[in-house]
Amino acid sequence: MQTTKSHPKSLFPVSTHYCAGCGHGIVHRMIAETFDELGIQDRTIGVAPVGCSVLMYNYIDVDTIEAAHGRAPATATGLKRVRPDCIVFTYQGDGDLASIGTAEIIHAANRGENFTTVFINNAIYGMTGGQMAPTTLIGQKTETSPYGRKSENEGYPLRACEMLATLEAPYYIERVSVATPAKIRKAKKAIFKAFKYQVEGRGFTFVEVVSTCPTNWGMSPTDAMKWSEEYMEKAFPLGVFRDRGAEKDKTETGADK
Amino acid sequence: MKQLMTGNDAMAEAAIQAGCRYYFGYPITPQNEFTAYMARHMPQVGGTFIQSESEIAAINMVMGASAAGGRAMTSSSSPGISLKQEGISYIAGDQLPAVILNVVRGGPGLGNIAPAQCDYFQATRGGGHGDYRCIVLAPSTVQEGTELIQDAFDLAEKYRNPVLILSDGRMGQMMEPVEFKPRPKVETPPKDYILTGKKGRERRIIRSLFLKEPELEAWNKIIQEKLMKIEENEIRYETKMVEDADLILIAYGTCARNSKEALRTLREKGRKVGVFRPITLWPFPYYALSEVVRGARAALVVEMSAGQMVEDVYLAVKGTRPIFFYGRMGGIVPSATEIVQQSEKIFTEKM
Ligand SMILES: Cc1ncc(C[n+]2csc(CCOP(=O)(O)OP(=O)(O)O)c2C)c(N)n1
Ligand code: SF4
Numbered sequence: 001m002q003t004t005k006s007h008p009k010s011l012f013p014v015s016t017h018y019c020a021g022c023g024h025g026i027v028h029r030m031i032a033e034t035f036d037e038l039g040i041q042d043r044t045i046g047v048a049p050v051g052c053s054v055l056m057y058n059y060i061d062v063d064t065i066e067a068a069h070g071r072a073p074a075t076a077t078g079l080k081r082v083r084p085d086c087i088v089f090t091y092q093g094d095g096d097l098a099s100i101g102t103a104e105i106i107h108a109a110n111r112g113e114n115f116t117t118v119f120i121n122n123a124i125y126g127m128t129g130g131q132m133a134p135t136t137l138i139g140q141k142t143e144t145s146p147y148g149r150k151s152e153n154e155g156y157p158l159r160a161c162e163m164l165a166t167l168e169a170p171y172y173i174e175r176v177s178v179a180t181p182a183k184i185r186k187a188k189k190a191i192f193k194a195f196k197y198q199v200e201g202r203g204f205t206f207v208e209v210v211s212t213c214p215t216n217w218g219m220s221p222t223d224a225m226k227w228s229e230e231y232m233e234k235a236f237p238l239g240v241f242r243d244r245g246a247e248k249d250k251t252e253t254g255a256d257k
Numbered sequence: 258m259k260q261l262m263t264g265n266d267a268m269a270e271a272a273i274q275a276g277c278r279y280y281f282g283y284p285i286t287p288q289n290e291f292t293a294y295m296a297r298h299m300p301q302v303g304g305t306f307i308q309s310e311s312e313i314a315a316i317n318m319v320m321g322a323s324a325a326g327g328r329a330m331t332s333s334s335s336p337g338i339s340l341k342q343e344g345i346s347y348i349a350g351d352q353l354p355a356v357i358l359n360v361v362r363g364g365p366g367l368g369n370i371a372p373a374q375c376d377y378f379q380a381t382r383g384g385g386h387g388d389y390r391c392i393v394l395a396p397s398t399v400q401e402g403t404e405l406i407q408d409a410f411d412l413a414e415k416y417r418n419p420v421l422i423l424s425d426g427r428m429g430q431m432m433e434p435v436e437f438k439p440r441p442k443v444e445t446p447p448k449d450y451i452l453t454g455k456k457g458r459e460r461r462i463i464r465s466l467f468l469k470e471p472e473l474e475a476w477n478k479i480i481q482e483k484l485m486k487i488e489e490n491e492i493r494y495e496t497k498m499v500e501d502a503d504l505i506l507i508a509y510g511t512c513a514r515n516s517k518e519a520l521r522t523l524r525e526k527g528r529k530v531g532v533f534r535p536i537t538l539w540p541f542p543y544y545a546l547s548e549v550v551r552g553a554r555a556a557l558v559v560e561m562s563a564g565q566m567v568e569d570v571y572l573a574v575k576g577t578r579p580i581f582f583y584g585r586m587g588g589i590v591p592s593a594t595e596i597v598q599q600s601e602k603i604f605t606e607k608m
């Protein structure tokens with residue numbers, strides 16, 4: 001795998017509508033690079049969420065459909081069942097995936113649908129102006145948790161990777177971050193792996209990206225990256241939760257024995 | 258060759274014969290036989306059957322499958338159809354084909370599992386948010402159900418619009434002889450919008466989001482012009498002995514069957530009665546109905562509801578003739594005897 005320094009072919013050469021320091025743009029780029037490297041741009045279908053990234057098709061140059069809020073995994077199921085030779089992915093925020101769309105993501109994962117989900121966790125509803133998300137941290141102030149999220153009233157941050165890792169079917173689940181260049185490189189590797197597994201027809205793959213929303217967090221881009229690293233990554237530990245491919249490699253090479 | 262089948266089984270078989278290869282559904286009575294038939298038969302024709310986690314997921318799977326170019330459908334009954342409304346609105350907004358079967362049961366709320374026609378407003382007025390309509394087909398026999406569900410796929414693709422079929426608990430469960438006639442292949446427009454990956458062409462986007470007001474208005478106008486074409490070309494209805502009739506019985510689906518039976522009794526008694534049966538509930542046959550009712554002295558609308566289609570009849574007739582209504586609710590089907598009694602009352606007291 002090589003990292004492209006030039007502009008990815010699968011990404012339109014335009015500036016995005018995302019705020020400075022927002023994770024969406026970084027992740028779009030990594031996805032586009034992956035398409036270039038795997039040579040799959042021409043057979044990929046994206047499913048856009050309802051959230052700040054609803055316009056992702058303005059940036060990522062692949063066939064795309066907008067899903068209803070939270071329903072992307074169901075829409076992707078329909079697409080992939082009709083076009084098993086296409087590469088299908090959903091791109092979803094935390095409100096989309098971990099709140100209104102919990103049923104759809106759990107059941108698509110549990111059926112082992114052979115598509116990839118990239119989950120952008122910024123602990124807030126970005127598009128609607130900064131309301132509490134299921135992933136909002138305890139004590140975090142938002143428009144709808146103005147005194148800070150309290151576990152007694154709002155429960156605890158919902159951990160999507162851990163939840164999905166209780167299921168048998170998913171092939172690959174990893175949580176990454178975009179807080180530092182080193183972490184971005186790791187995130188890229190995870191996204192590449194997820195799509196590579198899909199190309200190989202392995203089953204459901206899921207990458208959660210601990211991201212940022214400087215605008216609704218009320219922080220500068222630099223402070224947002226710091227806050228993400230310091231607090232978000234504590235509530236959402238980075239790591240591989242499932243990698244059936246690596247397990248297979250181990251048994252094949254005898255590394256386990 | 259005729260076979261004895263329930264409405265649900267027969268319509269499922271007809272859908273498969275019409276080339277439906279993607280079915281997504283969630284269990285609910287009184288349509289379960291339809292889903293079960295699909296579960297048994299889809300694998301045999303190389304199709305896809307998924308029991309979805311909810312009706313919401315099912316309709317969004319249909320949307321995805323349709324966006325990828327598959328002939329896809331879902332079925333449910335009233336409470337489940339309510340859950341599908343968001344998805345139906347998106348499908349209409351995306352201008353995608355889809356077929357949805359509603360085996361209507363008593364409502365509101367959980368209601369019961371008996372036959373009803375109380376989802377007429379929901380079906381004919383769009384049902385979800387935004388300016389759109391579904392094409393709504395209402396069969397009154399099992400045989401007609403098999404034919405209409407096949408037409409539904411062609412209509413959906415011809416206009417890139419959701420098509421809803423209104424059956425009901427009785428029609429779904431009832432056994433009737435059916436014949437699956439070979440149908441001529443209907444030419445539908447090329448699917449130049451579907452998502453297959455952009456290889457060799459411009460990439461495609463399927464969406465209903467248009468943030469700039471003039472763009473969204475323009476998109477809406479395209480949809481409205483299409484709906485006007487459907488109104489021009491696709492209206493269907495049946496009339497029976499309306500030419501010399503004094504009283505027109507107006508009913509669809511199961512109520513039309515009983516109205517026809519009532520007609521026979523009334524004619525035997527010398528009462529000049531006719532039946533007008535809308536087959537497309539949207540587009541509604543306003544003009545044809547108004548002509549027929551104007552040729553008579555009054556009309557009686559019979560429904561398994563508190564009176565929903567009757568509002569379309571008022572719109573059609575525009576006060577030129579008295580319109581009477583007889584409806585039963587709770588899953589009760591107005592019997593032919595009741596319809597005869599209601600008609601007699603109109604003849605003796607109102608005319
Ligand atoms: C059914 C429905 N409910 C609510 C909304 C309003 N809405 C738009 S985006 C959004 C939340 C987006 O938050 P998230 O998924 O975290 O994405 P982000 O903008 O943070 O990337 C909501 C609630 C909607 N469009 N549809
Ligand atoms: S509001 Fe937040 S999530 Fe949306 S673009 Fe701005 S920083 Fe990104």
Ligand SMILES: [Mg+2]
Nearest residue numbers: 093094124126
């Ligand atoms: Mg968010």
